[in-house]
Amino acid sequence: MTDIAVDIIDLTKCYGDFVALKNVSLGIQDNEFFTLLGPSGCGKTTLLRTIAGFEDVSQGAIRLYGEDIAGLPPNKRPVNTVFQQYALFPHMNVTQNVMFGLLRLGQGDATARKRVTEVLELVQLTRFADRLPSQLSGGQQQRVALARALAPNPKVLLLDEPLSALDLKLRQAVRLELKQIQQDTGITFIFVTHDQEEALTMSDRIAVINDGQVQQVGTPREIYEAPQNKFVANFIGETNLIGVTVVDVSGGNATCTLPGGAQFTCPAAMGATAGPGHLSIRPERVAITAPETGVLQGVVARQVYLGTDMHIDITPTGGETITVRLQNSETTHIPGNGELVGLNFEAGSARLLVD
Numbered sequence: 001m002t003d004i005a006v007d008i009i010d011l012t013k014c015y016g017d018f019v020a021l022k023n024v025s026l027g028i029q030d031n032e033f034f035t036l037l038g039p040s041g042c043g044k045t046t047l048l049r050t051i052a053g054f055e056d057v058s059q060g061a062i063r064l065y066g067e068d069i070a071g072l073p074p075n076k077r078p079v080n081t082v083f084q085q086y087a088l089f090p091h092m093n094v095t096q097n098v099m100f101g102l103l104r105l106g107q108g109d110a111t112a113r114k115r116v117t118e119v120l121e122l123v124q125l126t127r128f129a130d131r132l133p134s135q136l137s138g139g140q141q142q143r144v145a146l147a148r149a150l151a152p153n154p155k156v157l158l159l160d161e162p163l164s165a166l167d168l169k170l171r172q173a174v175r176l177e178l179k180q181i182q183q184d185t186g187i188t189f190i191f192v193t194h195d196q197e198e199a200l201t202m203s204d205r206i207a208v209i210n211d212g213q214v215q216q217v218g219t220p221r222e223i224y225e226a227p228q229n230k231f232v233a234n235f236i237g238e239t240n241l242i243g244v245t246v247v248d249v250s251g252g253n254a255t256c257t258l259p260g261g262a263q264f265t266c267p268a269a270m271g272a273t274a275g276p277g278h279l280s281i282r283p284e285r286v287a288i289t290a291p292e293t294g295v296l297q298g299v300v301a302r303q304v305y306l307g308t309d310m311h312i313d314i315t316p317t318g319g320e321t322i323t324v325r326l327q328n329s330e331t332t333h334i335p336g337n338g339e340l341v342g343l344n345f346e347a348g349s350a351r352l353l354v355d
Contacts, residue, residue, distance in 0.1 A: 003030040003065065005156055005188040006051060011060035013046055013212075020046045021212045024060070028190060029204075033182050035191045037199040038209035039235070044192045047209070048158050051190065052081050064155065080154040082162045086145035088133040094120065095129045098148045105152060119147040122181060139170045146178070150185065157182075159191045163198065175202050196236050200224065208232050224282075228269045229354045233280040240286070240322045246277040246352060254352040259319030262295050266345075268352040278353050283311065283325035285349035288335060294342020298322065300335045310334060314341060 006028040013021040021043045028034045036044040049055040051062060053074035062070045069077050088097050095116055102112035120126050123143040133141055142162060149157055163171045163178075179202045182189045193199055199206050200220040208215045208223060208231075216228040227233035230241060244256040247263075254268035256279065266279060291297050298316035305328075312324045312335065322343060326334075335341050 004028065004063075005030045005032065005065060006190065007061075007063040007066075008047075008051075009061045009063070011047070011050065011062065012058045013043075013050060013055060014058045019212055021050075024209075024212075024214055026207055026214065026217065028188060030065075030188055031186045033179060033189045033191065033202055033204045035193060035199045035203040035206045036209055037193060037196065037206050037235075039194055042209045043212040044194075044209050045160055046212075048081075048160055048190065048192050051156070052079055052158055053077050078155040079158055080149040080152060080156075081158040081160065082145050082149045084161045084164055086133075086141050086162075088141060088144055088148075090133055093130050093132055094125060094136075094144050094147075097133070097144055098151055101148060102151055115151055116147075119151050122150065122184065123147045124177075137170075138166050139174050142166065142174060143177075146181070150181075150187070154187065156188045156190060159189060161192055161194070163193075163195075171198070178202060200236075208235065210235075225349075226267070226269070226351060227280055227353065228271075230278060230280075233351075233353060238283055238323065238325075239280045240283060241353075242279040242281065242319060242322065242350075244277055244279055244352075246272070246274045249274055249352070256352065258296055260296055260317045264295055264345075264350070266350040266352055267348060269354050271354045272352045276355075278355060279350045280353050281322075281345050281350040283323045285346040286322065286324045287344045287346070288312070288314075288324055288326075289342040289344050291340050291342045294344050296322070296343040298341060298343060300337050300339045300341060302337065303334060314343060316343065 004027045008024055008026040011021055011024045036047060038044050046055060050057055053072060057070045061068055098116045099112050102115060120129055123146055125143055163174055175198055203220055205219055206223050207217045210231050216223060216232045224236050233239045244258055247255045249268050249272050252268060253265055254272060256264050258264050296316045298314040300312060301315050302313040304311040308328060310326045310328055313321050315321050
C-alpha cells in the first residue's frame with residue numbers, strides 16, 4: 001500500500017467571518033506530483049500555506065507521514081516552498097544562494113558545497129554556478145530557487161505558482177523539466193496553479209478547488225473525461241453544456257431527453273438525479289453528420305480556423321450553441337453558415353453532471 005505523505009483531515013481556515021477553506025480532506029501520496037488547481041481566490045494558496053506552517057489551522061488536522069504537524073512552526077516542518085517571486089539574494093552568486101540555507105541549518109562548508117554541486121547538476125545549472133541572479137534568465141532564476149528548496153532534502157516540496165512569471169514558451173519547457181526533477185528525486189511535490197494545461201501536463205493527480213472547497217480529485221484523464229459538476233467541466237478545458245430533462249438515473253447511467261425531443265442514455269456523475277440537468281460533452285467528441293442521422297439537429301452559425309483545428313458553432317433546435325472541434329488534417333467537408341446538420345456524440349463521452 002502506498003504511504004500517505006500529507007493527510008489533510010477536515011481542514012477549515014477562517015479569517016474572521018470569512019471562511020477561506022471549508023472541511024477540506026485530501027490524502028497526498030508519497031512520491032506524487034499533486035496539483036491544487038482553481039481560479040484566483042479559491043483557497044489553493046491558503047491550503048499550501050497551512051501545510052507550510054505560514055497559516056494556522058482554524059479546525060482540522062494536517063499529518064505528514066502520520067505525524068500531526070498543525071502545531072509545528074514552519075522551520076520545524078520537513079517541507080520547503082518555492083514561491084512566485086524567487087527572492088534570490090542579488091549580491092550572491094548561484095552557489096552562494098543555494099548554499100545559504102544549508103549553512104543556516106548547520107552543515108559544514110565542505111558538505112554544503114557537495115550538496116550544492118549535486119542539486120545544480122540536477123537542475124542543469126552547473127555551468128552557471130558563479131553567476132549572479134541578474135546574469136540569469138527568468139527560467140534559470142526559477143531553477144536556482146528550485147535548487148535552493150531541494151538542497152536540504154525536504155520530504156515534501158510546495159510550489160506556489162512558480163512558473164507564472166515566465167513567458168509561455170519558457171513555461172512550457174520548464175514544466176516538463178520540473179516533472180522530470182520530481183521523478184528523479186522521488187520527493188512529493190504539491191503544486192499550486194490556476195493554469196489547467198500546466199495541471200494536466202505535470203500532475204499525477206489534481207484537486208480542483210473552488211470557493212474553499214474541493215470539487216473533485218482525480219488523475220488528469222479522470223478530471224478531463226469525467227468531470228463531476230459544471231464548475232469542473234467548465235474550468236478544465238472547453239466543454240459544451242447541454243440542458244436536458246433527466247428521466248431516470250440508475251446503475252451509473254442516465255436517460256435524458258435532449259433539446260428537440262430525442263432520448264439519450266449516458267454515464268452520470270455520482271449524485272445526479274432526475275429532473276432538469278446538464279450534459280457535458282467536449283468539442284472534439286462531437287461529430288457532424290447528415291441532419292437525419294444526428295441525435296440533435298442544428299444550423300451552422302460560425303466557423304473559426306485555428307491552424308490545426310477548425311471550431312464550428314452550431315445552434316441546435318431548442319438549445320444553446322454547441323461547438324465542434326475538427327482536426328483540419330482529417331476534415332473533408334466544412335459545412336457553411338446556415339447549413340442544417342446533425343450532431344452525434346462519441347460513445348460514452350457525454351456525461352450527466354451534478355449541477
